[in-house]
Amino acid sequence: MKVQMKVMMAILTGILLIASGCSNKSEDTKKTNQEKKAETNANFEIVETKSFKVKNIRGIGYPGNDHALYLAANDGLKMYSDGKWTKTTMNQHDYIGFQALESGFLSSGHPQKGTGFSDPLGLIQSTDKGETLRKLAFYGKTNFHFIAASFAGDGLYVISEQPNDALDLGVNYSTDNGGTWNKSAFKDFNADSLGMIAVHANNGAIMAMSTRSGIYYSTDNGNTMKLITEPFMVTALTFTGDSILFSSVENDKILLSTVNPTSGEKKSITFPYLDYDNPITYLTVNPKNTNQMAFTTYKNDLYESMDGGKNWRNLIKDGKTEQE
Structure with missing residues (x-):
């Protein structure tokens, strides 16, 4: 069915990536003349924006070095805090695979034209709200x-489509910020699809994956996996403390719940009604305040709650927002 295909796309977008090759060598820290010139001429600021429209939402999160909710779009970062939206004036990259960290954020993607960065970005990290980018691995390749990463731990995960000297096919993890990589064995993983990965905020060895047949959970970097839910479709997930906040599609309804991986206890979370063809695509919980959470949808809606899901505010509708 057409509606079911839309739900599938919300889960599976990006799983089968266009192969562009990888390298296991450390990235060259020397900058090209073009990069130096671009950075010299750049005028990086974070400015308030009254209204904007995003075409593609790439991820959301609460970096530990700021107080804002970050939204990564195809045209750079948008930040929401204290009832106001701000954006960066430079480095408006297409931050694909955006992940919030205690020190800032991690991402892949494509650079803004004219900034002098190589395309693709590989794995890059910023600790100053996107003003400068550190190249971790696979830059230009x-x-x-x-991508998934522990907020304060040392677990970093990627899904690789094509094997090479550095990465095997499927899920790979690094415990040294992308310096070296290991293949996740995925023992006892019986799903017919790979999906979104979530990593425990403080323990990088603990991870979980959403699939079309439930959530699989691991305490050893994905080497052994355990199904911890019933076999329903899960479109998004994130850790909230030791539990997992996730969205599922069951009996033509979109649901939001938490599950305790150890006990299996499941609790429902109230949230605004969503049409079946508008599933939740990204979920985030602030590790420093687990009552603060947000989610996006297939149709580029963004909702945030400050009280653990009791009340929600619609920050973006159909990719658009306007502030009076």
């Missing part, structure tokens, strides 16, 4: 749609 690979774009990763699915």
Whole structure:
């Protein structure tokens, strides 16, 4: 069915990536003349924006070095805090695979034209709200749609489509910020699809994956996996403390719940009604305040709650927002 295909796309976008090759060598820290010139001429600021429209939402999160909710779009970062939206004036990259960290954020993607960065960005990290980018691995070689990282731990995960000297096919993890990589064995993983990965905020060895047949959970970097839910379709997930906040599609309804991986206890979370063809695509919880959470949808809606899901505010509708 057409509606079911839309739901599938919301889960599977980016799993089968266009192969662009990878390298296991450390990235060259020397900058090209073009990069130096671009950075010299750049005028990076974070400015308030009254209204904007985003075409593609690439991820959301709460970086630990700021107080804002970050939204990564195809045209750079948007930040929401204290009832106001701000954006960066430079480095408006297509931040694919955006992940919030305690020190800032991690991402892949494609650079803004004219900034002098190589395309694709590989794995890059920023600790100053996107003003400067540190190249971790695969710079100019690979774009990763699915990335996951521990907020304060040392677990970093990517899904690789094509094996090479550094990465095996499927899920790979690094415990040294992208310096070296290992293949996740995925023992006892019986799903017919790979999906979104979530990593425990403080323990990078603990991860979970959404699939079309439930959530699989691991305490050893994905080497052994355990199904911890019933076999329903899960479109998005994130850790909230030791539990997992996730969205599922069951009996033609979109649901939001938490599950305790150890006990299996499941609790429902109230949230605004969503049409079946508008599933939740990204979920985030602030590790420093688990009552603060947000989600996006297939149709580029963004909702945020400050009280653990009791009340929600619609920040973006159909990719658009306007402030009076």
